[in-house]
Amino acid sequence: MAREFSMDRRAYLTTVGAAGASTAVAGCLGGNGGSDDVIVPGTNSGFAPFEFTQGGELVGFDIDLAEEAISRAGYEVGDWTDIDFKSLIPSLNEDNIDLIAAGMTITDKRQQQIAFTDPYYESNQSVLVSSERDFSPESESDLSGAIVGAQSGTTGEGEVERLVEEGVLDAENVRQYDNYTLAAQDLENGNVDAIVVDVPVAQNFADSRAVEVAFIIETGESFGFGMRQDDDRIQDINDALAEIEEDGTYDDLVTEWFE
Template identity: 50%
Template sequence: MTRRTQADVSRRTYLKLTGGTAAVGATGLAGCLGESGGSMTITPGTAPGFPPFEMREDGELVGFDVDLLEAVVAETDYELGEWATFDFDGLIPALTQNEEIDVIAAALTISEDRQETIAFSDPYWEANQAVLVREDGDFQPSGWADFEGTRVGAQSGTTGAAEVESNLVDEGIISEDSFSTYDSYVLAVEDLSNGNIDAVVVDTPVADTFTASRDVTVAFVEETGEQYGFGIRQNESELQSALNSGLQTVQDGGTFGELRDTWFGQE
């Protein structure tokens, strides 16, 4: 498999090939939903630092999620406004409390806890949790029981962080003080490479990106079987239906496969 770790086909290139257009920005105000007549603009939100799903490349917001949502919305009656970016754990508050955005595209795992607050589109990706360690390091665990006396990191608000809490902290294998959370996995992996922590727990697709570009390796994978979906506010049934329909069209028409090959490589 050939994996593109530095997004060698940029979002701008993809949009040029498909004839699409989009505006990318750091902040935005949520669009007007549910109004009859005319186009309806929705504001998307994401959290860069989770390659290859969302990241900054030469100052531009790019990634699989960025391209996918733009392709999906292009198949609906909605228009996509400027992208707004946040720390990952600020996305749901931006959607539900401040209503700064209308949809989250950020490799967001569909979970029961999150479904108490927001709704989701149909799933578009499956993932597990990988444990990253230094490639040449002494710590090479084969399971959670091997973590006693270690320091572990994960991005705040992620399922990786939840796995650390449930499997290590709650079980008394490591202390709360030995668990570090970060605004992005890029920072967590930097700390791992620098020897400040011993392991990082992160989604498998992102782990693969880091192993291809950093001196880290996957020690083992925890089979969580999680699924990603676009996050929206509850009771936005029209938007939810439109996203699901657009996603199905993108999958059936081959665009999804093209984007997958662009960002994750192909056999």
């Protein structure tokens, strides 16, 4: 049963199409409207169980955790913005949103552009394959000659690019997707041999689709909420995250969304 929070579920805005169109729509939202009391969160759905749509509603672990953290920190949760993953950082820095909650890995490259809260989740990458075909790689070398996909702008794509650089994959055999739902569909349809995706997301796909985890790439990633580098409210969010962990709410969310 879903855990009930005291605040109402906020409305969300879904945008589709190319990244440029998504950014243009987000630009009309006006960020927090100049109010420091409102934090407008942004995400990229299609990354269950972290963020996805269900019954026309934006739900998931990141959604509940971000709303709880914003509320406990003493701010109002603005309307959610749902845009392409690669548009999230530009949208944040253009003041169209105030916080990224999208299963985003903390990396040195991203830290040059935005600030991150304290880590709230750790993950590795999975190599996901069809459970209805004979392709069953057990290691990275077994991917040689295969067609492999990942979502654009993600650390999964970064692992695919590393395999190209190391000569395991051919560049012409790499496929990029706007979201992992499309990637999983292509995998089921036989258009790619494997996709590289975060472990909990891969497990969620394996529970609901004809796909399975072939093996794990140990990356030791940490997820954080993204905020602008000059946004002093990040400390309030960090304090709220610590409180959420200490009082057991975090464990409740993990049980709800991952178990």
